[in-house]
Amino acid sequence: NAGVTQTPKFRVLKTGQSMTLLCAQDMNHEYMYWYRQDPGMGLRLIHYSVGEGTTAKGEVPDGYNVSRLKKQNFLLGLESAAPSQTSVYFCASSRHVGGETQYFGPGTRLLVL
Amino acid sequence: GDSVTQMEGPVTLSEEAFLTINCTYTATGYPSLFWYVQYPGEGLQLLLKATKADDKGSNKGFEATYRKETTSFHLEKGSVQVSDSAVYFCALRPNTGNQFYFGTGTSLTVIP
Numbered sequence: 001n002a003g004v005t006q007t008p009k010f011r012v013l014k015t016g017q018s019m020t021l022l023c024a025q026d027m028n029h030e031y032m033y034w035y036r037q038d039p040g041m042g043l044r045l046i047h048y049s050v051g052e053g054t055t056a057k058g059e060v061p062d063g064y065n066v067s068r069l070k071k072q073n074f075l076l077g078l079e080s081a082a083p084s085q086t087s088v089y090f091c092a093s094s095r096h097v098g099g100e101t102q103y104f105g106p107g108t109r110l111l112v113l
Numbered sequence: 114g115d116s117v118t119q120m121e122g123p124v125t126l127s128e129e130a131f132l133t134i135n136c137t138y139t140a141t142g143y144p145s146l147f148w149y150v151q152y153p154g155e156g157l158q159l160l161l162k163a164t165k166a167d168d169k170g171s172n173k174g175f176e177a178t179y180r181k182e183t184t185s186f187h188l189e190k191g192s193v194q195v196s197d198s199a200v201y202f203c204a205l206r207p208n209t210g211n212q213f214y215f216g217t218g219t220s221l222t223v224i225p
Contacts, residue, residue, distance in 0.1 A: 056211075
């Protein structure tokens with residue numbers, strides 16, 4: 001049972017390049033989330049999904065797109081990277097039951113030059 | 114809207130000192146409350162949780178009590194160790210809705 005995994009662990013992009021971050025979970029969780037973590041700002045929700053084929057915007061969705069084609073995977077895309085997207089990105093998943101916690105991946109560190 | 118406010122850091126303590134990290138929340142109804150810990154270079158891990166008023170969550174010597182009357186969920190530990198050095202996040206999950214709300218995190222450093 002690997003829990004939540006993220007690919008890649010670290011990436012350097014040039015401004016304007018695109019990339020996709022992959023999150024996978026093997027706990028059969030219904031909900032999945034993408035956060036970014038920046039110094040002094042804690043975790044901010046980018047997008048989330050409450051089930052396969054559904055996505056919703058979080059607090060800071062601009063510049064990102066997501067897809068949840070399979071229940072176990074949640075993809076985060078950057079179509080045209082900007083230096084402001086330099087951050088650490090965390091994926092998380094949880095059951096839909098109230099009171100249940102989130103389980104986090106190890107994070108992806110992204111540097112946009 | 115729903116939100117969490119936690120004590121700003123950084124906090125530096127000597128080994129075996131008493132730790133308190135304050136957390137207050139704003140939410141309607143009875144949310145679930147959580148403390149997460151993040152060690153350097155890692156993702157967040159659940160430390161403890163409480164799902165209803167007056168519940169006490171505990172784990173690894175840490176405790177927090179869900180206080181509805183003061184809308185608080187303060188984290189405490191009686192004797193910290195160097196290995197407790199990490200960033201601690203308070204969070205809530207409303208009893209309806211899909212999102213979690215996190216505080217900004219409190220960095221703790223314990224010196225020998």
